[in-house]
Every structure is written in C-alpha cells, then in structure tokens.
Amino acid sequence: MTKIIGIISFKGGVGKTISVINIGAALSKLNKKVLVVDANFLSPTLHIYLGLLNPDITLREAIRNNILPEDAIYEHKSGLNVMPCNFYKDADLEKFKKIIDYVKEKYDYVIVDSGPSYSEEILGVLMVADEMIFITTPDYPTLTTTLRAAELVKQKKLPIIGIIVNKKRKKSYELTSKDIERTTSLPVISEINDDHKIMISVSKFNSIINQYPRNKNSKNYLRIAKEIIGDEEEIKKLSNELKKIGLS
Ligand SMILES: Nc1ncnc2c1ncn2[C@@H]1O[C@H](COP(=O)(O)OP(=O)(O)OP(=O)(O)O)[C@@H](O)[C@H]1O
Numbered sequence: 197m198t199k200i201i202g203i204i205s206f207k208g209g210v211g212k213t214i215s216v217i218n219i220g221a222a223l224s225k226l227n228k229k230v231l232v233v234d235a236n237f238l239s240p241t242l243h244i245y246l247g248l249l250n251p252d253i254t255l256r257e258a259i260r261n262n263i264l265p266e267d268a269i270y271e272h273k274s275g276l277n278v279m280p281c282n283f284y285k286d287a288d289l290e291k292f293k294k295i296i297d298y299v300k301e302k303y304d305y306v307i308v309d310s311g312p313s314y315s316e317e318i319l320g321v322l323m324v325a326d327e328m329i330f331i332t333t334p335d336y337p338t339l340t341t342t343l344r345a346a347e348l349v350k351q352k353k354l355p356i357i358g359i360i361v362n363k364k365r366k367k368s369y370e371l372t373s374k375d376i377e378r379t380t381s382l383p384v385i386s387e388i389n390d391d392h393k394i395m396i397s398v399s400k401f402n403s404i405i406n407q408y409p410r411n412k413n414s415k416n417y418l419r420i421a422k423e424i425i426g427d428e429e430e431i432k433k434l435s436n437e438l439k440k441i442g443l444s
C-alpha cells in the first residue's frame with residue numbers, strides 16, 4: 197500500500213525541499229517507487245532543484261484543466277518521479293486530494309513538499325498525508341515554529357514519524373537534539389549537517405544521495421529512508437545489498 201509522507205515546517209528556508217528530494221532519492225535507492233510532489237503552491241521550487249526549469253504542465257494545470265495527472269509527472273535523471281507545480285493561488289485542495297489519490301496507486305511512497313506558513317499549502321499536505329516529518333534547524337526561533345506545527349498535527353491526530361534537525365553546524369550555541377526532543381515530545385530521527393556538498397548537488401540539479409553517495413549526510417538520508425520503510429527483514433536484505441556496492 198502506498199504511504200504518503202508530508203514534509204513540513206512553519207518557517208522558510210529550513211530545508212523542506214532538500215529533505216523531500218533526498219528522502220525521495222534515498223527511498224528510490226532502496227528500490228522503492230517514489231513520487232515527489234510540490235504542494236508549496238505559493239512558492240513552488242521543487243522542480244528547479246531537479247533541473248526542470250519551466251514545466252508547462254504541472255499539478256496546477258492538472259487541477260485546473262482536467263488534463264491527465266500523469267502528464268504532470270516528469271522523470272529526473274536519477275529515476276525519481278516529480279510532480280512540479282506552477283504558482284497557484286487559492287488552490288482547489290479537494291481536487292488536489294483527488295489527484296494524489298489517483299496517482300499514488302503507481303508508487304510505494306509519495307513525498308509531499310509544502311509551503312512555510314500555516315496556509316493553504318499546509319492544509320493541502322495535512323489532507324493527503326498518512327504520516328508527517330517536521331524539519332527544523334537547531335535554534336529557538338525555528339523550534340518555536342516547529343512546536344506550533346507539531347501542535348497542529350497532533351490536533352489532527354496524524355501520525356508523526358519525527359523531526360529532522362537540518363543545517364547542524366555542531367556549534368555550542370545550537371540547540372541539541374535532546375533539547376528539541378524534550379521541548380516537542382517528538383523523536384529526532386536524524387541530524388543533517390550544514391554541508392556545502394548539498395549546495396554543490398543543488399547546482400548540479402541533483403540530490404546529495406546521487407551526487408555524493410558516500411557522504412555522511414547521504415548515509416543519514418538512507419537511514420531515514422530505512423526508518424520510513426520500517427520492516428526489519430526488508431532493511432536487513434537491503435543493507436546487505438548496499439554493503440555489497442559499498443554504500444552502507
Ligand atoms: N543541510 C544543508 N546544508 C547546506 N545547505 C542546505 C541544507 N539544507 C538546505 N540547504 C540550502 O538552504 C536553502 C533552503 O533550503 P530549502 O529550499 O530546502 O528550504 P525550504 O524549507 O524548502 O524553503 P521554503 O520554505 O522557502 O520552501 C537552499 O539553498 C538549500 O540548498
């Protein structure tokens with residue numbers, strides 16, 4: 197059965213889109229069929245990170261024009277499937293849900309990117325997601341917004357996989373993951389370092405997982421993907437396969 201994972205934060209620039217791309221790429225590396233969807237309707241950028249600069253047909257056109265949703269899906273060179281979006285004000289969220297319900301059948305996982313505030317984009321993600329992952333950076337202002345997001349998701353009774361602490365610099369002024377877990381009562385599933393290799397990968401329209409498979413952050417994204425898959429037997433089998441090719 198397909199699992200739909202929503203990636204959210206109530207703050208811009210913390211790394212939602214980078215997380216969507218890399219979790220998607222990591223699940224693909226583990227032989228899962230993955231679609232990444234841009235539900236950041238007011239400021240969509242997912243496609244740009246993946247080198248799709250000006251797609252004419254996107255989620256917006258699929259919602260508005262009754263075209264086939266498949267026509268709004270593109271394949272990245274890594275094999276990851278992408279449903280981009282053009283700027284879309286007052287998105288029809290009911291129709292958005294119908295489209296996701298229709299396209300999800302072909303995938304093991306659908307990872308949904310979202311906008312940075314409590315607005316229509318977040319509501320869209322909450323409508324379609326089976327499980328949520330929060331992205332935060334290790335500082336008080338961002339953690340405050342993560343707390344608000346967590347409260348909202350808990351109110352909606354949606355399962356939460358946990359929090360990814362992104363852009364860690366390992367400085368003494370940063371919040372620790374223990375601080376973040378204590379404050380939110382949620383598990384931190386991974387720490388991702390602030391890493392120029394992520395920026396280099398962006399400049400090459402690629403995920404760090406595919407650009408630098410042996411990088412520490414790439415391995416962390418693989419661990420996140422394994423945690424998402426969650427089936428111990430399957431993880432063992434896949435880890436052995438990855439070891440054989442030197443990736444685990
Ligand atoms: N771990 C990291 N190390 C270095 N750079 C990063 C990291 N994570 C994200 N970035 C960079 O930070 C910037 C913001 O990341 P991203 O676009 O993923 O954030 P976002 O939460 O999706 O933002 P928005 O809310 O505006 O959509 C990008 O330039 C991205 O390449």
Ligand SMILES: [Mg+2]
Pocket residue numbers: 212213214236241309310
């Ligand atoms: Mg984004």
